[in-house]
Amino acid sequence: MADPAIDRSKMKVSDEIAIQITNMNKWYGTFHVLRDINMTVNKGERIVICGPSGSGKSTLIRCINRLEEHQQGQIIVDGTELTSDLKNIDKVRSEVGMVFQHFNLFPHLTILENLTLAPIWVRKVPKKEAEETAMYFLQKVKIPEQAHKYPGQLSGGQQQRVAIARSLCMKPRIMLFDEPTSALDPEMIKEVLDTMISLAEEGMTMLCVTHEMGFAQAVANRVIFMDQGQIVEQNEPREFFNNPQSERTKLFLSQILGH
Amino acid sequence: MSLLYVRRDMLAPQAPPTSQSGIIRWLRDNLFKGPFNTILTLLAAWVLYELVTLSWPWLSNGVWSDANSMADCRAIVAASAGPDASGACWAMIRERWPQFIFGFYPPALWWRPILAFGLLFVALAPVLYSDNKRAMSWLCGVVGALTVLCLIGADGFSFHTILAIALFAGLTAIATIKPRALLAVTMLFPFVALWLLWGGSVWGPITALLGFTVMVVVYGFVAPKLGPVMGASIGFIAACLWWLFVQSYVSEAWQALLPFQLTYVNSDKFGGFLLAFVIGVSSISISLPLGILLALGRRSDMFLVKTLSVGFIEFVRGVPLITMLFTASLLLQYFLPPQTKFDLILRVVILVTIFSAAYNAEVVRGGLAALPRGQYEAADALGLDYWQAQRLIIMPQALKISIPGIVSTFIGLFKDTTLVSFVGLADPLRGITTIVRADIAWKGIYWEPYIFVGAIFFIVCFGMSRYSMYLENKLKTDHR
């Protein structure tokens, strides 16, 4: 089912481990949101995480850059373990990019300032260089002409592409996407997905929570299905969609693909 | 029969019928729409008529010329408008305005507060018009011209006038060529103003300024190793040590070496609007940063910091300002080491600052609460640390949301400076007016001084609220 338009030459999965999650558990108060998560992500993998709402998929990827704290188990990102140590957290966050459902652009800064802010203050890159990088990534997401506008003046799709570019400016090794297209109008979904596909073509390690099954089939090398805070099934996309094993997966797929 | 219809020529727009436009239409829409509206209009017109007929004779018979007492005024009004006519006696203001403006500040030294007041606007320029170069140089130029005029009015063309001309010419040039350099003026202004207003040795303010240098140097050493919070606190402690134990010796040594000083003016000479502005401006400028810190403390996850902030804010907001002022004048002597001499104006400034800081904290907290959580998360995800996130992402937005609230706190603070009369300072409203009304020559005058003082307060406060509206519109970058 591979899309012939997608260049797969660079989409190589290496043996190096990017993210390692071992026996991870998390609770909100007494509510057990993530239950015994075990998962290894190699460099270059494109993983789509799906599942019904409330299944813990967003929480899982938010744990990976410690926007949420886990209570048990181990998360190792790029050789750095996420503990309560601030230095480790800073290190992980500067190497992991994240794209949010609601973009979370900074409305008081122009697009260019949004993009250069973190490189200047966290990576300590000179301003000129940061701006060049920012323009390069704006070219990539195909909106360089908007550089001096404010986020409020852009459409949802454009804002989300800016948000992707903002993460890329930090030159991350891993990108996390938290339902990047859920807040968008249908006609804008494609432009964001195209951006994500071109990112995959360059060999970026990606973890993506999404319900865009077309994207999963075209780009992902692995699909993870979560329910009730657990990983219920994972498989390569073709098998996952054509031959689901668990009853829960079948039910879920019939619901989202049925329409 | 065909149903086809095609328009061949388009219609040009036409003017509406006369009943739909013009003054008649406007009157009908805005004044006489329906019986209720008509009654309202008539009622309002009647109120206006009453107000005008009551006050117009009094205003139009007003005496400006040289009358030296109420009796003179009454005689002049009676001579010009008949024995029963009433008339305003503005001559009182003509005679007493220096007291309303300067209190008991020695007339020979008036050039100092005038110059300080002019410099205040130059210092404010970078804050008021951060990105408007032309507005900044215009402001400097106009304020400079006005200051020079005031100086000439105060004590003729003298050495001070030349000094002021040179100073403002230089500052205007800086504002035109390199506006960012004006920020240095803003930083230095508190020390310059302190020295100009109170006088004394020039080395006092300079060595006080050195305390901040100490703070910055210590911060530079400590911050990279122990983080910004520790850096700032250790720097602050070092600066305090400097101010408490080192500064006086250094400044005395320099004074002995290079004596340069202005005549010292004691705090009890301050009064009128000079006093109101000294208290207002210093409290405003210190209370905002303090308020921000308190707001952050109140939103902190740390139980102790949060509890202390909440307790402090709620306590200060729960008691009237008057009780705080009485604390300054009656109780502070108990809380400080015995025999501490502590200037009354300084005490009042501290208490007023604390008071408005608590209000600012609540306003800023509102702004912080209005920010979506996503902003914090995005800043975290980009790897910014707490203070970077606050400074670059959170505060610029939260403060923008809070501008109306902050400015109205400032307006409230400026109006509240009148309360210092209750602890024995000569504020323009009650202090000076009481003195004037106690004078046998002006016994029985009441509308004129209150109108005069009220008008000045109105101009300042109304100006501030208009400026906040301008700022709000200018900063509207988001939400298309």
Added chain:
Amino acid sequence: MTLATEPPKANFRLGMLIYDTRYRSYTIQVIVLILVLMGVAWLANNTIENLAAKDKDINFGFLWNRTGYDIDQHLIPYTNDDSHFRALLVGLCNTLVVALVGCILSTVLGVIIGVLRLSKNWLVARLMTVYIEIFRNVPLLLWIILVYVVFSETRPAPKDFKIVEGKVSAAHMNFFDTIAVTNRGTNVPAPLLTNPLPTVHLGFLPISLSLIAVIAVIAASIYANILLRRRTKITQEATGIRPTIWWKSVLILFVPVVALLFAMGLHWEYPVFKGFNFNGGINIAHSFTALTIALTLYYASVIAETVRAGIQAINRGQSEASAALGIRPGRTMSLVILPQALRVIIPPLISQYLSLTKDTSLGIAVSYLDLRGTLGGITLNQTGRELECMTLMMLIYLIISLIISAVMNAYNASVKLKER
């Protein structure tokens, strides 16, 4: 599956106090605690030293000593033989009565002005804007002093009201000769009862059963009215038709209290000029009048702004949607706009009541003997116990404020929009 690294060992290093999120906050809090304790200890030590130097102690016993000063306006019985504590209570009552009257009057005036400010009538809207801006931007203290000075310096002396045969007196009473405003105060008729209920002495506080009865009847009327409205609503829900009830409401609200007052024989004692001054009726000091009028005028302008902002905060779409559903404008106001606008208006309104209550302390400018005037003024000066008086006064103001805040928080919690 192999682990990339070994699990970390839980050995503790000193650096973790600063860099580890688990310990970092404790480190900061401990430092803060130490600093605060040091500050408090320093202040306490200074206070003890200063008190010792002045040969003073901290003792609230003075509250039970004789005051020796008079308070003209007292809502509970008071003579100069009473204790300082009783003077405190008198002052507190005076504070509360000004605050209460001020809140009610300024709300009424403020709501009217705020609504008129939004009126489509050009002239009225402009007039209201001018009123709001003038009163908001001039210190409250100026209005208090100005009103006081105007009353006490422009009004005629009581002797000018004297009616001499064959001559017109220099001054007249207002409102059909019932109210006399002199330069010393305002004389208004006093309500008297021919057959009042007895007065009960509760310890030191006499309680008039007549007053209690009136309050109880009014409360009962209001409750009955609520019951009536509830029944009307049930009828409406059952049949679809809402019965007309306004005349029933009027009857229920007013007839019982009028009947009670009639039964107790309410009549008025009018102030009459006799000798050198007015006799009979109640003399209201100008300090009270000036404070109330100034607070009312000033806070009316503030409340008007709140009301305007609250109404404007409701999206135009709301009234359009309501109109599109076929709801008439009056009902739109009461069913859609007001419930939402009140949500916006009431919290700032309550905090303005709080400010008004605190600003009653400005009565100092006109020598109004409120809490600050008695406890924080004359008592403080007589006994020289600054520390005790100020602490007690701040505490009382703080309690009043906290009560008002608690009311506000309870309200906020009850109307909070249900959202995810």
